[in-house]
Amino acid sequence: MIELLASTLRLSTPLIFAAMGGFLCERSGVATICLEGVLLTSAWAAATVTYFSHNPYLGVLAAVMIGTLTMSLHAFLSVKAKSDQIISGVAVNLLAAGITPILTKLLFSSPTNTQTIPMAERLNSSVLIVMAFVFPFLIHFLTYRTGWGLRLLACGDGPEALKTSGISPKSFRFVALALGGAIVSFGGAYLSIAHASQFTRDMTAGRGFIALTALIFGKWRPLPAFLTCLFFGLTDALQIQLQSHPILGNSFPIQALQIFPYLVTLFVLVGFIGRATPPRAINQPEQ
Amino acid sequence: MSLGDLKKNFLGPVMAILISALVTSLILISLGESPEILWEAFTSTFFTSFGMGYTLYYTTPLILTGLSVALCFHAGLFNIGAEGQLHLGAAGIVAASFLFPQLPWYLAIPLGIVISFLSGGLWGLIAGFLKAKRGSHEVIVTILLNFIGITFVNYLILYPFKNTLVQNPETHEISKSFFLPPLSALTGYFGSEIFRTTPVNVTLFLSLIAAVSCHYFLFNTTKGYELRTLGQNPKVAKFNGIALAPNLILVFFLSGGLAGLVGVNEVMGFSHKLIEGFSPQYGFTGIAVALMARNSPLGVILAALLFGSIHNGAREIEFLSERITKEISIVMEAFLIILIAGHRYFLTTFVRIFKRGSRD
Numbered sequence: 001m002i003e004l005l006a007s008t009l010r011l012s013t014p015l016i017f018a019a020m021g022g023f024l025c026e027r028s029g030v031a032t033i034c035l036e037g038v039l040l041t042s043a044w045a046a047a048t049v050t051y052f053s054h055n056p057y058l059g060v061l062a063a064v065m066i067g068t069l070t071m072s073l074h075a076f077l078s079v080k081a082k083s084d085q086i087i088s089g090v091a092v093n094l095l096a097a098g099i100t101p102i103l104t105k106l107l108f109s110s111p112t113n114t115q116t117i118p119m120a121e122r123l124n125s126s127v128l129i130v131m132a133f134v135f136p137f138l139i140h141f142l143t144y145r146t147g148w149g150l151r152l153l154a155c156g157d158g159p160e161a162l163k164t165s166g167i168s169p170k171s172f173r174f175v176a177l178a179l180g181g182a183i184v185s186f187g188g189a190y191l192s193i194a195h196a197s198q199f200t201r202d203m204t205a206g207r208g209f210i211a212l213t214a215l216i217f218g219k220w221r222p223l224p225a226f227l228t229c230l231f232f233g234l235t236d237a238l239q240i241q242l243q244s245h246p247i248l249g250n251s252f253p254i255q256a257l258q259i260f261p262y263l264v265t266l267f268v269l270v271g272f273i274g275r276a277t278p279p280r281a282i283n284q285p286e287q
Numbered sequence: 288m289s290l291g292d293l294k295k296n297f298l299g300p301v302m303a304i305l306i307s308a309l310v311t312s313l314i315l316i317s318l319g320e321s322p323e324i325l326w327e328a329f330t331s332t333f334f335t336s337f338g339m340g341y342t343l344y345y346t347t348p349l350i351l352t353g354l355s356v357a358l359c360f361h362a363g364l365f366n367i368g369a370e371g372q373l374h375l376g377a378a379g380i381v382a383a384s385f386l387f388p389q390l391p392w393y394l395a396i397p398l399g400i401v402i403s404f405l406s407g408g409l410w411g412l413i414a415g416f417l418k419a420k421r422g423s424h425e426v427i428v429t430i431l432l433n434f435i436g437i438t439f440v441n442y443l444i445l446y447p448f449k450n451t452l453v454q455n456p457e458t459h460e461i462s463k464s465f466f467l468p469p470l471s472a473l474t475g476y477f478g479s480e481i482f483r484t485t486p487v488n489v490t491l492f493l494s495l496i497a498a499v500s501c502h503y504f505l506f507n508t509t510k511g512y513e514l515r516t517l518g519q520n521p522k523v524a525k526f527n528g529i530a531l532a533p534n535l536i537l538v539f540f541l542s543g544g545l546a547g548l549v550g551v552n553e554v555m556g557f558s559h560k561l562i563e564g565f566s567p568q569y570g571f572t573g574i575a576v577a578l579m580a581r582n583s584p585l586g587v588i589l590a591a592l593l594f595g596s597i598h599n600g601a602r603e604i605e606f607l608s609e610r611i612t613k614e615i616s617i618v619m620e621a622f623l624i625i626l627i628a629g630h631r632y633f634l635t636t637f638v639r640i641f642k643r644g645s646r647d
Contacts, residue, residue, distance in 0.1 A: 031426070033426075033430065077625060077628065077629055080632065081628075081629030081631075081632035081633065082629070082631070082632060083625075083628035083629040083632075084365075084628060086365055086367065086426050087574065087578065087624060087628045088625075088628060088629075090367070090571060090574055090624065091621045091624040091625045091628065092621075094568075094571065094617050094618075094620055094621040094624070095617075095618060095621035095622075095625075097614070097617055098614040098615065098616070098617030098618035098620075098621060099614075099618055101612050101614045102318075102611065102612055102614050102615060102618065105610065105611070105612050106318055106610060111612040111614070206434065209430060209434065212430075213431065216427060253442050253445075253446055255438045255439065255441060255442035255445075256442075258438050259434065259435045259438045259439065262431045262434045262435050263431075263435060265431055266428065266431045266432075266435070269417075269423045269424075269427060269428060269431070270417055270421045270423055271421050271423075278424065278427075
């Protein structure tokens with residue numbers, strides 16, 4: 001039972017970071033399906049820099065820099081170049097999925113994984129887990145209790161209003177996406193240097209999409225999205241425990257638990273359990 | 288097609304290809320790869336029967352997923368769910384073969400094709416139905432359906448259909464009557480050696496027929512006109528009495544069906560079984576194909592050929608090189624998408640810099 005709880009905390013941490021970062025991006029009015037790509041590049045950067053510098057904090061710093069850069073590419077394409085935001089997201093995801101194994105092969109002569117980081121040089125995961133539990137409240141406060149937060153909501157729901165008050169929605173979105181990308185990157189760093197001891201190809205395994213799903217399930221609000229991440233972390237922990245169970249492990253199809261997050265979110269989206277409405281100006285490039 | 292049209296439709300894509308090929312080559316060379324290997328991969332992709340065979344084998348599913356995405360784009364919809372739909376299509380064929388193993392080939396082959404279209408189509412239809420009836424955004428729904436569909440198919444591969452004689456996650460072989468002949472059987476009949484030992488099969492013709500049918504459907508039928516009107520201007524469509532809901536459902540059914548046909552190429556044409564992770568993201572590459580082709584169904588054939596050869600070239604590079612992996616094709620794909628999706632911005636910036644340069 002305790003083990004299940006601990007495992008839930010460990011597995012939901014990257015989801016929380018990704019969902020909170022995604023919250024800032026999506027709420028500023030930019031559809032962000034590239035959380036997966038940002039997680040991937042930041043996880044790679046964290047593992048690589050930690051391995052070479054023997055310092056996990058430098059690894060986190062590198063993850064944040066590379067992750068922010070990756071999300072800024074999405075910001076540049078969708079805000080500045082006015083590409084379709086979904087297509088830009090697909091491109092960023094593809095770029096991340098392609099470039100990480102190439103660089104890994106180049107530096108570690110194996111396309112599948114980086115060299116293992118010794119236990120002593122890994123990041124203590126409790127730091128990041130605590131951060132993951134503080135961030136949602138911080139972001140809740142930032143969004144609903146500060147002027148910046150109100151401007152963020154306006155940017156996603158009625159950018160014309162923001163424009164009238166003398167703020168350019170374009171530059172505001174750039175800031176929101178850079179900040180969001182930085183937060184997502186903590187999730188990537190957690191995956192490769194705290195939860196594991198190396199970067200492996202496609203190690204994010206759809207977590208970016210699960211986080212996006214949690215954000216939708218939480219109806220684009222930080223605290224419900226946070227709770228949803230915990231819930232999805234629990235289903236993931238259950239699935240792992242079942243897999244190692246001596247009797248159930250062979251007979252119970254774990255796929256039933258794997259699709260669970262997507263299935264319940266589909267129900268919410270369809271409107272069977274409340275209704276999830278995206279920010280109004282999402283996926284419309286600001287003219 | 289006049290000269291102006293030709294310029295308009297081909298200049299952009301050709302420039303995008305040249306730029307991204309240049310950038311990718313520069314990346315490869317700066318990573319320490321010798322240009323000879325690039326050249327060797329290029330010639331082997333385009334000038335050997337083996338390379339052409341594999342290129343066409345990769346082109347076939349990309350034509351189908353490209354059409355799937357393009358058809359939806361014409362109706363103003365974004366189908367990012369081709370990946371899930373093609374998994375369902377492939378699983379449908381395997382299920383049909385296990386249910387009716389004794390069918391003669393002249394019934395088995397049409398059945399396989401129809402089943403793959405139907406199972407992919409029904410999976411796609413869900414997104415259209417939910418958009419029409421509940422207003423759920425098709426992008427989010429198809430992302431979710433991708434995960435649900437692929438996980439479901441993986442379950443089928445690992446449990447009910449699992450070939451317990453082998454370790455690998457794959458199904459039993461389908462019955463022989465469902466096999467489609469490879470193109471080498473056809474060329475061999477005429478005494479030619481071309482395409483020998485390559486997996487390209489007659490599904491290529493099926494995908495070409497699909498492309499021509501899509502072109503005819505979109506530009507020469509009333510339904511096609513209705514779909515295009517919906518995509519161009521929903522208000523005009525409404526005032527002309529074009530119903531939204533049935534058209535949304537129809538276009539997603541057809542799109543899903545086209546993606547489902549990828550299963551024919553994979554299961555009936557080549558591996559004769561379903562293997563976990565058989566698709567190297569054909570569904571997502573379909574988005575790039577449709578973008579490149581500007582949603583023209585006939586253009587999709589050319590664009591798919593391009594992406595098929597990129598895919599094959601990257602495979603060759605991985606084989607020849609000690610430093611570079613085949614993921615270089617995904618990187619080049621991403622560059623192409625970026626260039627095409629933002630082409631207006633890049634062009635105006637280019638023109639501005641050019642003008643400023645000439646003034647100084």
